[in-house]
Amino acid sequence: MKIISINRTIIAVFIFLGTAFLFSCQKETSLSNSTTVTEEQAATYSDESAQADASFDDVTDVGMTAADEDNTASVGRMDRDYHPDFAELRAAIGLCATITVTRNDTTYPKTITIDFGDSCVGLDGKLRSGKIVLHLTGPIRKPGSVLTITFVNFYINHIHLEGTKIISNLNENGAIKFTVQVVGGKVTFPSGRGYSYESFKYKKQIAGMDTRIVRDDAFEITGWAKIEVNNGVVIKLEIVDPLIKKVACHWISDGTLKIQINDRVLKLDYGFPHNGECDNKALLTWNNGNSQRVILLP
Known part of the structure; x- marks a missing residue:
């Protein structure tokens, strides 16, 4: 009777372990399947990731242009001479949009609030609403100065x-970087x-350094971004060929971005279709270039 009892115990243990193992395998398979990305999904995620990245880049452009014009109005001038017209912005x-500067003089720190209201269509054709709030520790062209940008119900x-967003x-x-x-x-x-988004990029000026005019500035951008979809899919963006952003152009005009989604790798060419000319198009390719989609940048 004792031997039978022991055998029953051993059998029960094996049944429990087998069930636990089977459940574990099913759970792992379920988790794996939940993040499996089809080719069409990868293309859609890449499209939306490019739009997300470009949207945050647009905020950089708006913030930097405002900060540059503040810099021009502040450096080497007396307090009473501070009259930025934000013409380039x-x-x-x-x-x-309503632009408010506090403190409205050449001293720092200061805050620049750009209020787009409920609906503001820019001359760049982009629809914005809400507020962008810029906090400057010093003139943006001064080494060590930091521009911090936050949002108030911004679209x-x-x-x-x-x-x-933190620009240092x-x-x-x-070298201006x-x-x-x-x-x-x-x-x-x-x-x-919904997506979570984080990025770290280097921005180096490559044109317009010798003038006080903002519009002739151009920048070379390198770095990365990481995007996570609310279903757990992780998208990694890596700049392979430096992106070129001219202040006079509303979009990135050249450069290549690698997009990795699980084991899928896609490429976004900002030089398409006119080899670096200013337009809102980029070419998304995958399957060694055999599949492609034109992306319209915001």
């Missing part, structure tokens, strides 16, 4: 952006699909 965002082309001046030995970081970023599309 207006050339992009239009006249419908661009119906895409909702949240988080904090790293100028040295005559910045780091651009997004922390705690979140992107929500009109469909309701």
